[in-house]
Structure formats: structure tokens, C-alpha cells
Amino acid sequence: MCGLIGILSREDAASRLIAGCKRLQNRGERSVRVVTFDGNLFHSHGGLKPPSLQFFDFDPRRLPGASGIAHTRYATVGDVDMASLERNIQPVLSDRPGMATCDNGDLVNIRALSRRLKDDGFSFQTQVDAKVIQNTLINHLISAKFYQARGVTGFARILFDCVRRSILEMNGAYSVLCLMEQGLLGFKDRHGIRPLSFAHRLDEKGEIVEWAFASESSVFNYFGDYHGITEVRPGEAVFVSHKIMDKPIQERLVEDREAFCFFEFCYFSRPDSTFKGHYVEVVRQRLGGILAEEFAHLKEDVDMVCGVPGTAITTGLAFAHALGLPYHQAIIKIGEKRSFQETTPDKRKKAIDDKYIFIRHFIEGKCIAIVDDSNVRGLTGQELAARLFSLGAREVRLLYYTPAIIGSCYYGIDTPNEEDLVAHNRSHEDIRGIMGCDGVYYISLDGLIRGLKIPKDQLCLACLTKDYPTDISISGC
Numbered sequence: 073m074c075g076l077i078g079i080l081s082r083e084d085a086a087s088r089l090i091a092g093c094k095r096l097q098n099r100g101e102r103s104v105r106v107v108t109f110d111g112n113l114f115h116s117h118g119g120l121k122p123p124s125l126q127f128f129d130f131d132p133r134r135l136p137g138a139s140g141i142a143h144t145r146y147a148t149v150g151d152v153d154m155a156s157l158e159r160n161i162q163p164v165l166s167d168r169p170g171m172a173t174c175d176n177g178d179l180v181n182i183r184a185l186s187r188r189l190k191d192d193g194f195s196f197q198t199q200v201d202a203k204v205i206q207n208t209l210i211n212h213l214i215s216a217k218f219y220q221a222r223g224v225t226g227f228a229r230i231l232f233d234c235v236r237r238s239i240l241e242m243n244g245a246y247s248v249l250c251l252m253e254q255g256l257l258g259f260k261d262r263h264g265i266r267p268l269s270f271a272h273r274l275d276e277k278g279e280i281v282e283w284a285f286a287s288e289s290s291v292f293n294y295f296g297d298y299h300g301i302t303e304v305r306p307g308e309a310v311f312v313s314h315k316i317m318d319k320p321i322q323e324r325l326v327e328d329r330e331a332f333c334f335f336e337f338c339y340f341s342r343p344d345s346t347f348k349g350h351y352v353e354v355v356r357q358r359l360g361g362i363l364a365e366e367f368a369h370l371k372e373d374v375d376m377v378c379g380v381p382g383t384a385i386t387t388g389l390a391f392a393h394a395l396g397l398p399y400h401q402a403i404i405k406i407g408e409k410r411s412f413q414e415t416t417p418d419k420r421k422k423a424i425d426d427k428y429i430f431i432r433h434f435i436e437g438k439c440i441a442i443v444d445d446s447n448v449r450g451l452t453g454q455e456l457a458a459r460l461f462s463l464g465a466r467e468v469r470l471l472y473y474t475p476a477i478i479g480s481c482y483y484g485i486d487t488p489n490e491e492d493l494v495a496h497n498r499s500h501e502d503i504r505g506i507m508g509c510d511g512v513y514y515i516s517l518d519g520l521i522r523g524l525k526i527p528k529d530q531l532c533l534a535c536l537t538k539d540y541p542t543d544i545s546i547s548g549c
């Protein structure tokens with residue numbers, strides 16, 4: 073999971089790219105980089121700080137150009153020493169052709185693809201999927217003699233044929249942006265696992281002056297009057313050029329079953345984003361009502377409800393409202409930290425310790441229902457239960473609006489070993505014991521689907537069902 077933003081405009085793009093990065097910090101803060109193209113040269117700035125710090129006091133005029141892309145990184149591959157993290161900052165660059173590329177997601181067959189590219193003469197100075205994606209595409213572009221293409225449509229025809237060939241070879245989850253001398257390209261894997269949308273901005277005469285791509289639609293709400301927000305379809309490529317600003321060239325290149333990651337709604341995305349016509353925060357609210365239906369009997373035992381900030385407050389409120397229970401914000405989050413972005417269990421535990429404060433007044437002597445988004449490794453729930461008991465809670469019940477997570481994610485979320493998942497091969501009673509609380513309650517899979525209001529066969533639910541949309545047996549090949 074990472075954040076992408078791309079702009080092709082009649083005006084300099086850097087200030088809006090930087091603003092977009094800051095609004096996609098929820099998707100990654102391990103590193104950030106903005107790359108622009110001024111019609112002659114590519115310009116780049118970035119580093120290992122979160123976007124809000126990396127670009128604090130940065131003058132956007134240092135990145136001239138009317139087109140550009142940017143990336144906020146959540147690291148799931150590569151080493152975590154400083155030198156490796158520096159090397160693995162995206163977007164990655166190429167000279168032949170002039171291109172910058174960034175992606176969100178993970179390739180399942182990255183090793184096989186890298187080996188084949190090395191056989192074809194490519195070398196790798198980075199460990200990130202974006203470089204493999206870029207080199208796969210470049211390999212096809214060079215074979216197709218892209219440099220002989222005539223006009224924008226002639227170039228787009230060759231480009232799309234090369235993207236189609238690349239999608240057919242690349243197994244996994246990827247939403248990609250490529251900044252090229254000829255324009256800006258976005259495309260998605262054949263299942264559309266990770267999000268990517270595009271929109272346009274008009275001038276006062278009603279003419280299109282800008283196209284923008286972003287991982288989350290909410291980015292478009294904050295810096296300009298964007299229209300026509302459209303999600304890139306699974307296996308689709310969208311190309312925009314300065315020479316044809318009135319409409320993008322787009323084509324669904326590979327058709328397959330859609331498998332959009334349900335977790336975008338439950339945890340990853342900003343509450344003000346929409347996917348498939350559904351507001352993330354509204355989905356979270358609906359899931360609170362469904363939790364109340366499924367666990368109505370808790371009304372008899374529980375004194376009060378508290379949603380865990382920042383994702384589960386609306387869900388907790390909906391749960392409390394449906395059962396007629398008091399709601400108190402006994403847990404308050406300080407700062408922007410998301411503990412899943414840490415790279416080791418110790419760092420995750422420290423991030424959890426650092427990010428919450430507790431209001432003893434609401435806690436002492438109470439039986440508390442805590443509503444949270446999901447229970448992956450069990451760390452947050454364990455910490456919260458221990459802290460609530462130490463502050464005098466009589467009972468702690470933990471409710472989750474994501475069903476039990478029993479399978480690893482191979483598509484860009486850092487849960488590589490099933491043994492690390494608290495629900496893997498364990499009964500609810502075993503999990504309750506590990507969490508150190510008085511009850512653990514997961515929404516049902518049917519309840520989740522009802523809350524999402526998206527057909528099950530259009531979603532990736534693999535970490536709940538182990539029904540993976542791609543072949544994962546080749547993982548690590």
C-alpha cells in the first residue's frame with residue numbers, strides 16, 4: 073500500500089503534487105519523492121521523511137514543469153537500512169526512454185521477472201517493484217521501436233500494446249503511474265486490486281487545463297475544482313498528452329475478474345475517499361450497525377462503547393446508537409502515526425504506546441466495548457486491553473468490523489507469515505486468551521459484504537478466505 077499522484081497541466085504541477093503527497097501520507101510515510109518534467113529535463117526532490125516534513129518549507133519552483141508524478145512509500149519489500157531505503161525511494165527513473173515510474177502494490181512473480189530482465193541485459197540498483205514494472209514495459213517499448221511512432225495516437229497505440237504485454241506477464245497487484253516525455257500514463261493490474269482514479273480541472277472558459285491521477289479520490293477535493301472523478305478499471309490503461317488535452321486515450325487492455333481490496337474501506341483509505349460509489353466513512357458507519365445486529369446480546373453486559381481512533385470512531389458510534397448504549401471517547405489518538413507502517417513488532421508496539429492517551433474518568437469500574445477496524449497481529453488489542461484494565465476497567469470486550477484475518481497478503485500489505493496472524497489456526501477462545509480481554513467478536517463475512525454493498529465476486533477477500541485472485545504458488549520464484 074502506497075500513495076500515488078500524477079498531474080499533467082497547462083500550469084506548473086509541483087505545488088499540487090506536494091499537496092497531494094501530504095494528503096496521501098496515510099498510505100505511506102517511509103519515503104516520498106516528487107518528479108516533474110519541464111519539456112526537456114526531469115527534476116526530482118524527495119527523501120526518507122514523511123511528506124509533511126520532507127516538503128516543509130520547500131519551494132515548489134525548484135521543481136519546474138507542467139507534468140509530474142509523486143509517491144508516498146509504505147515499504148513491503150527491500151532492506152530497511154538507510155542506504156537501501158534511499159535506493160528504494162520512488163518514483164524510479166530511466167533515460168531510455170525518459171521515464172519516471174511509481175506503483176502501489178506488490179508483484180507476486182517479481183523474482184522470475186527480474187531474472188528474465190537480467191537475461192535481457194537490465195541491471196537493478198533498487199529492490200522495488202516499480203523498477204521491475206518499468207523495465208518490463210521498457211523492454212517491450214524498445215522491441216516495438218516506440219521511437220518511430222508518429223503522433224500522439226500512434227505512440228499511444230504502441231504504448232498500450234506494450235502495457236498489455238506487460239500486464240499479461242506481471243502477476244500481482246499494481247496501480248502504476250509513468251511520467252514520460254510524451255505524456256502521463258496510468259494503468260492497473262488485470263484484477264484492479266489497488267485503487268487509482270483520475271479527474272480533470274477546467275479553466276474559467278470551461279476548457280480542460282489539467283488531468284490528475286491519485287490513489288484516493290479525496291485528494292481531488294482539496295486543491296482545485298476537479299470534475300469527472302473516474303476509477304481506472306482493472307487491466308485498463310489511461311494516457312494523457314499535452315497535445316490532446318480535451319480527453320484521455322483509454323482502453324481496457326486485459327479483461328479478468330475484478331478483485332478490489334476490501335481493506336481499502338475497512339482500514340487503509342481516508343474516510344473522505346470514495347470507491348465504487350461508496351464513501352469510506354459511510355461504509356464504516358454501516359458496519360457499526362451490522363456489528364450491533366450480530367452482537368445485540370452485548371447490550372445486556374456492556375456499560376459503554378468506545379471506537380478506536382482514527383478509523384473506528386464512526387463505527388463505534390453507530391454500534392452504540394443501534395444498541396442504545398452510551399458512547400464515550402475514552403481513547404484519544406495524538407499525532408498522525410499509523411502503527412502498521414512500522415517495520416518490526418517492537419517498533420509497532422512502541423508506536424501503539426506513543427499514539428494513544430486514555431481518559432480514566434470514562435474507564436474506571438466499567439464494562440467497555442471497544443470497536444476497532446481489524447485484528448491482524450493482535451498487538452493493538454492486547455495493548456489497549458492491558459491499558460484499560462490498568463486504568464480500572466471491570467471488563468473489556470473487543471469488537472472488529474473486519475472478519476478474522478487468517479491468510480497472508482501477497483499484494484502489498486506486510487503480513488508475510490500466517491503464523492504472525494493472531495487468528496491463524498486459533499479458536500475465538502484462544503484469541504481471547506492471547507488478547508487478555510473478556511471477549512473477542514468479529515463481524516461475519518456476510519455482514520462485511522452487506523456493509524460494503526459491493527458484490528463478493530468483485531472484491532479481494534483473500535486474507536479472510538484464502539481464495540486468492542492470482543496464482544500465489546509462484547511467490548518467491
Ligand code: SF4
Pocket residue numbers: 265333334335336480481482483484485532533534535536
Ligand atoms: Fe486486500 Fe486482503 Fe486481498 Fe491483501 S489479501 S489485497 S489485504 S483483501
